[in-house]
Amino acid sequence: MTRLAVSARVVTAPVAAASGPVVLAAVTAVAVIAAAASPVAVVAADRAAGAVKGDRELGQYLSSECVTCHQISGRYDGIPPIVGWPEESFVEILSEYRDKKRENQVMRSIAVKFSDEEIAALAAYFGSLKPRTD
Amino acid sequence: MIAVTRRVFSVASLAGVAAVAFPAVLRGQAKPRLVVIGGGPAGATVAKYVAKDSNGAIDVTLVEPLAKFVTCFHSNLYLGDFRSWDSIAHDYKLDAYGVKHVRQAASAIDRDKKQVRLADGSTLDYDRLVVAPGIDLAFDSVPGWSEEAAEVMPHAWKPGPQTQLLKTRLDALQDGATIVMVAPPNPYRCPPGPYERVSCMAAVLKKKGHSKSRIVVVDPKDRFSKMALFQEGWQAHYPGMVEWMDPKMHGGLKSVDPKTGTVVTDLETIKADLVNVIPKQMAGKIARDAGLANGTGYCPIDPATMKSAQDPNIFVLGDAAIAGAMPKSAFSANSQAKVVALAVRGELTGSRVFPARYANTCWSVIAADDTVKIGGRYEPKDGAIAEVEGFVSKTGEDKDVRRQTSEENMGWYKGIVADIFA
Numbered sequence: 001m002t003r004l005a006v007s008a009r010v011v012t013a014p015v016a017a018a019s020g021p022v023v024l025a026a027v028t029a030v031a032v033i034a035a036a037a038s039p040v041a042v043v044a045a046d047r048a049a050g051a052v053k054g055d056r057e058l059g060q061y062l063s064s065e066c067v068t069c070h071q072i073s074g075r076y077d078g079i080p081p082i083v084g085w086p087e088e089s090f091v092e093i094l095s096e097y098r099d100k101k102r103e104n105q106v107m108r109s110i111a112v113k114f115s116d117e118e119i120a121a122l123a124a125y126f127g128s129l130k131p132r133t134d
Numbered sequence: 135m136i137a138v139t140r141r142v143f144s145v146a147s148l149a150g151v152a153a154v155a156f157p158a159v160l161r162g163q164a165k166p167r168l169v170v171i172g173g174g175p176a177g178a179t180v181a182k183y184v185a186k187d188s189n190g191a192i193d194v195t196l197v198e199p200l201a202k203f204v205t206c207f208h209s210n211l212y213l214g215d216f217r218s219w220d221s222i223a224h225d226y227k228l229d230a231y232g233v234k235h236v237r238q239a240a241s242a243i244d245r246d247k248k249q250v251r252l253a254d255g256s257t258l259d260y261d262r263l264v265v266a267p268g269i270d271l272a273f274d275s276v277p278g279w280s281e282e283a284a285e286v287m288p289h290a291w292k293p294g295p296q297t298q299l300l301k302t303r304l305d306a307l308q309d310g311a312t313i314v315m316v317a318p319p320n321p322y323r324c325p326p327g328p329y330e331r332v333s334c335m336a337a338v339l340k341k342k343g344h345s346k347s348r349i350v351v352v353d354p355k356d357r358f359s360k361m362a363l364f365q366e367g368w369q370a371h372y373p374g375m376v377e378w379m380d381p382k383m384h385g386g387l388k389s390v391d392p393k394t395g396t397v398v399t400d401l402e403t404i405k406a407d408l409v410n411v412i413p414k415q416m417a418g419k420i421a422r423d424a425g426l427a428n429g430t431g432y433c434p435i436d437p438a439t440m441k442s443a444q445d446p447n448i449f450v451l452g453d454a455a456i457a458g459a460m461p462k463s464a465f466s467a468n469s470q471a472k473v474v475a476l477a478v479r480g481e482l483t484g485s486r487v488f489p490a491r492y493a494n495t496c497w498s499v500i501a502a503d504d505t506v507k508i509g510g511r512y513e514p515k516d517g518a519i520a521e522v523e524g525f526v527s528k529t530g531e532d533k534d535v536r537r538q539t540s541e542e543n544m545g546w547y548k549g550i551v552a553d554i555f556a
Contacts, residue, residue, distance in 0.1 A: 068549060
């Protein structure tokens with residue numbers, strides 16, 4: 001149900017979000033996903049979500065690589081936050097970087113060697129976190 | 135006889151297996167001790183992650199004399215007026231994770247006793263030691279230059295007063311000035327750094343309206359990181375200001391003279407108003423003194439864990455290590471630190487260990503809203519850390535792409551300093 005809600009919002013996300021800077025201050029996590037994901041994520045809505053059951057401990061280790069840029073607090077300072085996303089959206093987007101369907105070179109390089117299991121693990125870990133509000 | 139032997143063997147095997155799984159716990163020791171030498175991107179990250187993820191099961195001591203750490207990364211942006219000094223200085227907030235910060239320099243490592251000697255003569259015992267001292271500068275590698283001469287011809291390759299000295303000198307230059315940068319030989323800290331610095335110095339001169347000042351780079355290399363990108367950018371933003379010379383063009387650096395401000399190459403003598411000498415580099419002294427370095431001056435490691443090739447109780451990472459295809463950068467050091475933290479916890483508490491993954495990206499500022507990047511993903515392969523995927527910005531990129539890369543650079547900085555220090 002969360003997936004559907006997110007997908008619906010992604011559909012309405014502005015196209016510019018894909019190429020322009022992601023500007024947000026007090027927006028919701030859902031909006032973050034929409035902006036970072038771009039309309040390509042609409043495809044995700046059509047895919048069976050399945051049961052994404054990631055290994056959280058593996059995810060925690062792998063996440064240490066992500067938080068070099070993406071702040072664990074969920075704070076935005078020029079790099080999109082990735083905490084608190086629905087797992088299936090996270091899986092979809094990271095898989096698209098791995099498959100070179102998304103543009104950012106850093107993310108393509110980071111994602112290139114991820115297995116499905118590792119992506120699921122990251123999704124489980126980051127999905128379990130909440131953005132800090134302080 | 136045989137039966138007894140077998141039984142003894144079996145018991146020993148079980149004990150061995152258990153010791154691997156729960157070494158410290160099984161042997162009923164007090165908390166295992168990790169000592170980390172060096173509070174930069176490598177050492178501070180290891181200290182934080184071991185303390186945080188072991189939930190207090192490992193006693194973590196960080197040996198670092200500074201209370202506030204100024205980052206070498208983005209110090210060029212300070213030179214170029216793209217950010218303030220305060221914004222690149224960071225307090226350590228690692229006590230929240232249980233890291234003990236000993237505000238002293240480490241003076242020696244006794245590998246047999248597994249002890250670190252501190253500047254005041256006291257010692258720290260360790261079960262595992264992380265050595266992350268960064269680089270030392272080879273002051274004798276440039277004839278005529280020395281540690282004292284660096285007060286006149288600054289290196290500014292270690293952050294702190296040297297960086298501020300170079301900034302003061304840069305800001306005082308009048309139009310028509312000549313800056314000479316003596317660039318370093320490979321391998322050195324931050325491969326694109328000298329050329330980003332040229333860009334940032336040029337940005338200051340341009341902003342001040344200089345039309346006759348020039349920046350001459352005397353380089354011992356015939357090519358450098360992001361070369362095409364920098365050269366394109368210099369031409370676009372600072373036409374005629376930057377003159378880069380490879381060995382074929384200058385014939386070799388002969389000497390510098392701090393008294394007269396001259397730089398002598400095989401082909402000419404350049405009178406300069408400001409000379410920035412970035413010399414040859416090597417692993418920090420404490421690592422070399424402990425026998426952790428080889429003939430290259432840097433420290434060989436096991437690429438799967440960053441464990442020293444010389445000592446199974448010691449890990450070496452960051453700029454001091456020979457990390458194969460990974461450049462000496464804060465990003466690399468921070469990435470390696472996560473692998474080390476996992477390996478240390480695995481050895482000391484039996485926690486799960488996953489295969490090493492390494493990554494790096496180096497952003498370089500050419501001008502305001504014009505930043506480029508290079509990076510890659512790395513894995514252990516055939517005894518070294520090898521690149522498995524790499525990328526670099528393209529020449530002729532759209533302004534929007536460069537602006538986005540600039541934002542990414544600033545965002546990355548906020549991210550990594552939070553990851554290291556907070």
